[in-house]
Amino acid sequence: MGKFVFGPVPSRRLGFSLGVDVIPSKYCSFDCIYCQIGKTTNKEIIRRSFFDPQEVVKEVIEEVSISKHVDYITFSGSGEPTLNSDIGLMIRELKRKVDIPISVITNGSLLFMKDVRNDLIMADVVLPSLDAVSDDIFRYINRPHSLIDIDAIINGLKDFRKAYQGNVWLEIMLVKDVNDDVEELKKFKNIIDYLNVDKVQLNTVIRPPGEEITGRLGKTELEKICEFFGSKCETICTFEKTVTKGEKEDWAEMVLDILKRRSLSLDDIVKITGLPFQKAKDTLCIMENEGKIKSFHFGESMFYVMN
Ligand code: SF4
Secondary structure: OOOOEEEEEEEOOOEEEEEEOOOOOOEEOOOOOOOOOOOOOEEOOOOEOOOOHHHHHHHHHHHHHHOOOOOEEEEOOOOOHHHEOOHHHHHHHHHHHOOOOEEEEEOOOOOOOHHHHHHOOOOOEEEEEOOOOOHHHHHHHHOOOOOOOHHHHHHHHHHHHHHOOOEEEEEEEEOOOOOOOHHHHHHHHHHHHHHOOOEEEEEEOOOOOOOOOOOOOOHHHHHHHHHHHOOOEEEOOOOOOOOOOOOOOOHHHHHHHHHOOOOEEHHHHHHHHOOOHHHHHHHHHHHHHOOOEEEEEEOOEEEEEEO
8 A cells, every 4th residue: 555545444424435644643633532543742733734745646546546446535544634734735636637526534623724624625525523512521522732722613614614515524423421411412403503514423432442531322322312413413333335355455455554544343354355254354363463463352343453
């Protein structure tokens, strides 16, 4: 795999998503308690050009030409992608050269800046997150840069929605006993109506968190909250698509490349590679014995991370 591109990764929201990672690990404006990538080492809000944008675009085009199943090209990865000041240029170039929709997964914290809003305008889908509407809960979950406050984020989301013609799918990561109490949910409902997004997608911690202080909600709890939020709301906890068996010969390398950026469950790996369950499990076991990866149980699933 390349320097910037990883996957396609099975995404609960975007099908097979070819990830484009334009941020060095780990530059982010947040340091969320549930982050899969690890602790934020560079908490920043200053945007900059991290890499040659033409090199990134070239690599995406090459990877698209050899990957048969790509539903979305997705800017995401090792930190907050809008910190890269070339993201608008890269999206525009890809829109001209590739006929695959482009999505951006962002924590939404920089949308109060006009240049960030302009940079995302050509994307087909923007997936911002909003984990709290009360300042104290926001600070607890997202541990933001000191110059960011929740009102600025909500106003930035509102301004973006007004200017942007594409789809906005707002993700709310619910953490048990942190942002799921009735008062916070009522405030969320008001803000959701105010923001006028196309979808609200409820998530909970279902992958192994970097820290042991986060908790997941049960299916029934999520469904109740979903009903309370109304018809635009859905939960995003399953993934159905699979790839053709044997499509990726170099699947071990591909899996390692994804594991550098996020954890994967055994089921995810079976879906990405198209391998039979037992063969995938046996090979992962060999990779673990070689010291390349580590496995552990979380909830009902077996997960893998880089060693
Ligand atoms: S915004 Fe995303 S990358 Fe940044 S700390 Fe939170 S989960 Fe991690």
